[in-house]
Amino acid sequence: MEKEVYSLCFMCSSRCPIKVLVKDGQVKWIEGSPHVAGMEGSLCPRGAAGIALLYDSQRVQSPLIRDGERGSGKWRKAGWDEALDYVAEKLKAVIDQYGGHSVALGERAQLATPVSKTFMKAIQSPNHFTHESVCKGSLNTASRSLFGVSDAQIGIDYKNTKHIILYGRNIFETIEVKGVNGLMDAVERGAKITYIDPRVTVTATKAHRYWRIRPGADLALNYALIHVILKERLYDAEYVDRWVLGLAELQDFVRSFTPEWAEKETGIPSAEIVSLSREVSRDKPAVIFHFGWRASSHLNETYMRRSILILNALMGSVEAAGGLFFKKGPGEVGAKPARALTAQEFPRVDLPRFDQVGTPKFPLPDPGHGVAQMLPSAILNEDPYPLKGLIAFRYDPLFSIPDIRTTKKAFDKLDLIVTIDINYSETAWYSDVILPESTYLERLDCIQQANGLKPQMFLRQPAVTPRHNTREGAVILKEIAERIGTGAYFPYETMEELVRWQLEGTGFSLEDFAAKGFVTYTDRPIFWDRKDGIKFKTPSGKIEFASSLLENAGFESFPECEPVAPPPENQFRLTIGRCALHTHISTQNNPYLNERVSENVLWINTERAAALGIKNKDLVEISSNCGSGKIKAYVTDLIHPEAVFMLHGFGHQAALAARSFDKGLADGILQENVTDMVGGSPALQHSFVSVKRV
Amino acid sequence: MSKYYLFQDRKRCIGCYSCTIACKSNKNLLTGPKPVDIIPIGPTFIDGTPRAAFVLMPCFHCEDPWCVAVCPTGAVQKRTKDGIVFVDHALCIGCKSCMSACPWGAPQWNPETGKVVKCDYCKDRLDAGLKPACATICTTHCLQFGEANETPDVRRERYAREMVGL
Ligand code: SF4
Numbered sequence: 111m112e113k114e115v116y117s118l119c120f121m122c123s124s125r126c127p128i129k130v131l132v133k134d135g136q137v138k139w140i141e142g143s144p145h146v147a148g149m150e151g152s153l154c155p156r157g158a159a160g161i162a163l164l165y166d167s168q169r170v171q172s173p174l175i176r177d178g179e180r181g182s183g184k185w186r187k188a189g190w191d192e193a194l195d196y197v198a199e200k201l202k203a204v205i206d207q208y209g210g211h212s213v214a215l216g217e218r219a220q221l222a223t224p225v226s227k228t229f230m231k232a233i234q235s236p237n238h239f240t241h242e243s244v245c246k247g248s249l250n251t252a253s254r255s256l257f258g259v260s261d262a263q264i265g266i267d268y269k270n271t272k273h274i275i276l277y278g279r280n281i282f283e284t285i286e287v288k289g290v291n292g293l294m295d296a297v298e299r300g301a302k303i304t305y306i307d308p309r310v311t312v313t314a315t316k317a318h319r320y321w322r323i324r325p326g327a328d329l330a331l332n333y334a335l336i337h338v339i340l341k342e343r344l345y346d347a348e349y350v351d352r353w354v355l356g357l358a359e360l361q362d363f364v365r366s367f368t369p370e371w372a373e374k375e376t377g378i379p380s381a382e383i384v385s386l387s388r389e390v391s392r393d394k395p396a397v398i399f400h401f402g403w404r405a406s407s408h409l410n411e412t413y414m415r416r417s418i419l420i421l422n423a424l425m426g427s428v429e430a431a432g433g434l435f436f437k438k439g440p441g442e443v444g445a446k447p448a449r450a451l452t453a454q455e456f457p458r459v460d461l462p463r464f465d466q467v468g469t470p471k472f473p474l475p476d477p478g479h480g481v482a483q484m485l486p487s488a489i490l491n492e493d494p495y496p497l498k499g500l501i502a503f504r505y506d507p508l509f510s511i512p513d514i515r516t517t518k519k520a521f522d523k524l525d526l527i528v529t530i531d532i533n534y535s536e537t538a539w540y541s542d543v544i545l546p547e548s549t550y551l552e553r554l555d556c557i558q559q560a561n562g563l564k565p566q567m568f569l570r571q572p573a574v575t576p577r578h579n580t581r582e583g584a585v586i587l588k589e590i591a592e593r594i595g596t597g598a599y600f601p602y603e604t605m606e607e608l609v610r611w612q613l614e615g616t617g618f619s620l621e622d623f624a625a626k627g628f629v630t631y632t633d634r635p636i637f638w639d640r641k642d643g644i645k646f647k648t649p650s651g652k653i654e655f656a657s658s659l660l661e662n663a664g665f666e667s668f669p670e671c672e673p674v675a676p677p678p679e680n681q682f683r684l685t686i687g688r689c690a691l692h693t694h695i696s697t698q699n700n701p702y703l704n705e706r707v708s709e710n711v712l713w714i715n716t717e718r719a720a721a722l723g724i725k726n727k728d729l730v731e732i733s734s735n736c737g738s739g740k741i742k743a744y745v746t747d748l749i750h751p752e753a754v755f756m757l758h759g760f761g762h763q764a765a766l767a768a769r770s771f772d773k774g775l776a777d778g779i780l781q782e783n784v785t786d787m788v789g790g791s792p793a794l795q796h797s798f799v800s801v802k803r804v
Numbered sequence: 805m806s807k808y809y810l811f812q813d814r815k816r817c818i819g820c821y822s823c824t825i826a827c828k829s830n831k832n833l834l835t836g837p838k839p840v841d842i843i844p845i846g847p848t849f850i851d852g853t854p855r856a857a858f859v860l861m862p863c864f865h866c867e868d869p870w871c872v873a874v875c876p877t878g879a880v881q882k883r884t885k886d887g888i889v890f891v892d893h894a895l896c897i898g899c900k901s902c903m904s905a906c907p908w909g910a911p912q913w914n915p916e917t918g919k920v921v922k923c924d925y926c927k928d929r930l931d932a933g934l935k936p937a938c939a940t941i942c943t944t945h946c947l948q949f950g951e952a953n954e955t956p957d958v959r960r961e962r963y964a965r966e967m968v969g970l
């Protein structure tokens with residue numbers, strides 16, 4: 111028996127549409143959906159390794175209850191009823207003693223997120239948070255300060271661009287398939303790539319212009335670009351006059367940031383800064399200053415990301431073909447989105463969040479995501495109140511929040527840690543109970559409402575039945591809810607019932623997804639009229655260079671730009687990043703991906719290494735204020751002398767994930783947990799480290 | 805020569821290894837053998853600009869293949885209808901002769917079966933009317949597969965573009 115199933119990948123967070131070939135109940139082949147332009151069969155290496163996840167004997171195969179010290183790796187297998195009863199009993203005890211708000215749930219924003227949010231609202235806890243802050247919380251805030259909507263509502267029209275400027279956005283190694291193909295097509299038609307990074311990446315090798323910038327100096331560079339663009343009147347004057355608030359203030363502000371000043375800060379020759387400004391202005395508005403994904407590097411991140419978005423606005427590229435666009439929802443064509451569980455009536459919660467987001471202490475980050483890295487201090491200081499329970503849902507706070515040692519100390523104060531995951535994440539390994547989730551190939555998931563130039567809905571459909579004793583996350587949460595007395599908020603027994611409930615009133619049915627895996631509300635891409643029709647959601651209805659969001663919260667729109675501190679003598683700035691073969695912390699144990707990249711190494715500049723007596727492949731000790739560890743050195747000319755670099759996601763300590771166990775070093779051991787208090791991101795590249803041969 | 809070609813447009817290749825993983829996955833191979841590999845060259849600075857190349861190393865399905873000539877059991881064969889060189893696993897005794905004979909290291913050792921595995925242009929997929937695994941999945945569509953006698957313009961254009969470096 112052979113069948114084809116259309117579904118959505120989940121080897122990273124991009125959710126690429128896939129076609130899965132199943133024979134006799136076994137997945138034989140996965141490829142990108144032939145029905146989606148830009149995919150047409152293609153998949154990135156992580157997607158290609160999806161079968162290996164499904165058939166991996168080293169993933170969690172049944173519920174496990176801890177049977178020794180936390181982190182000792184001593185588990186006993188349990189049936190679902192036993193494990194769920196155990197979780198419910200402990201959770202109930204925490205809620206009865208400390209209140210529902212003493213429970214936090216952290217997850218990777220995913221298709222079942224509305225279910226987790228419902229779970230938390232039902233127990234009257236404001237403490238739902240996502241991985242977002244440690245990725246791009248400050249970008250989210252920057253985008254709202256300018257456009258009134260978060261960056262998640264902004265799309266990028268790679269295919270039609272004439273020039274894209276990438277700030278460490280290593281687009282060809284942190285692959286989103288459609289985007290990569292769109293950009294490749296544009297390049298074949300003559301588009302230019304400018305790539306800015308202290309380190310040479312694959313993207314740098316494909317770029318037309320590569321600038322090896324001093325680590326942390328991107329903001330200075332951008333102020334100089336803005337300086338030139340305004341001084342030489344290279345901007346789209348008609349667009350800016352119509353849509354921008356605060357141009358005069360910006361003009362005053364950037365007057366002193368000359369290219370010559372920026373040359374000293376960035377190491378990029380002033381003449382080149384001037385020539386890029388002129389070059390992009392000739393291609394406007396089909397220009398993309400890419401706002402990035404991993405926008406959590408430095409303490410000034412909000413202003414750095416604002417400066418990128420401001421450059422787009424000056425080019426008139428916002429809501430232009432070949433630039434940025436606002437994602438359109440079904441409302442745009444008078445249609446209805448899928449129903450969300452979160453639309454139900456819930457009891458009111460008047461307490462602040464654990465991270466104090468939304469209070470005067472921390473007014474601006476998106477409360478829809480919260481700020482993950484505040485978790486350790488909230489637990490340790492019981493500020494604003496004691497936190498006693500944590501549910502980690504396909505998210506690994508222990509490994510993704512900086513300063514792992516402190517996070518562990520905080521976790522030791524919790525009465526209950528529950529992990530819902532496919533793999534042994536670090537948090538799972540440190541949990542009291544692991545509730546194993548079925549992989550994306552084994553489960554039906556909530557509807558994906560995909561807004562874009564054309565609003566669409568996608569569905570993750572199961573290709574095979576679960577191989578092990580695993581369940582869907584949305585069903586696991588419902589089962590816990592029933593046991594603690596909040597089951598009424600979950601009006602479904604199975605995922606199919608949930609999806610049918612979601613689709614009610616949309617005019618589409620579950621069966622409509624069988625043929626291609628998605629449905630489209632309209633065939634025509636929707637661009638708003640650039641003269642009059644762009645619906646900026648700011649109070650002024652314009653792009654707010656002078657931002658009411660920032661200023662009402664007591665922050666300046668244009669604070670002084672501090673020079674970038676060089677590392678102290680004999681130290682380096684620790685920079686991190688990704689490669690094409692791994693997603694965050696979650697894929698290192700995949701047999702295929704692990705075979706290609708099984709550990710991380712420390713990139714260090716040749717001359718600096720020579721001065722420290724370090725040769726290629728030497729084992730070195732790297733240490734910061736928070737901790738230290740050992741890693742192999744990769745001595746190279748391909749990195750700026752002020753920086754060292756390591757891939758994120760290695761140094762796993764979960765012994766049952768044997769392929770990745772103890773391979774390489776976790777960056778979180780070294781990073782200090784410091785936060786951009788405007789936008790909400792941790793400054794993951796703020797820490798200085800020393801390196802010595804061992 | 806084989807009837808087919810597998811062309812890699814190196815301007816588009818990003819060295820992501822999707823092709824090599826798809827190949828293994830399709831052949832149900834665990835870690836170890838890589839019937840097709842990508843060899844990264846660089847990055848290195850050329851005229852001050854960083855450049856790298858990712859070179860596809862499949863089997864070339866030679867005209868007069870040494871791997872076929874040295875195989876003592878006749879396991880390595882050249883398919884008459886289209887020139888595809890493949891290993892008949894029922895006949896392979898794991899002597900590794902083909903592995904030493906092939907100048908390109910194309911035949912690979914599969915420790916799980918104790919036999920050799922090599923690129924066979926996914927002949928089962930071809931016979932079912934599909935493209936090879938690697939060319940289907942390649943992230944950037946830079947792998948083009950086709951019949952040599954119907955050389956599509958796109959291949960000529962891409963060769964030309966690569967030669968002038970644009
Ligand atoms: S395995 Fe080597 S010798 Fe045999 S056909 Fe392929 S490239 Fe030629």
Ligand code: SF4
Binds near residue numbers: 827936938
């Ligand atoms: S054609 Fe098939 S066997 Fe040959 S390299 Fe590509 S995927 Fe592997």
Ligand code: SF4
Binds near residue numbers: 823842943946
């Ligand atoms: S999948 Fe395509 S882009 Fe990636 S390495 Fe293979 S040939 Fe290159």
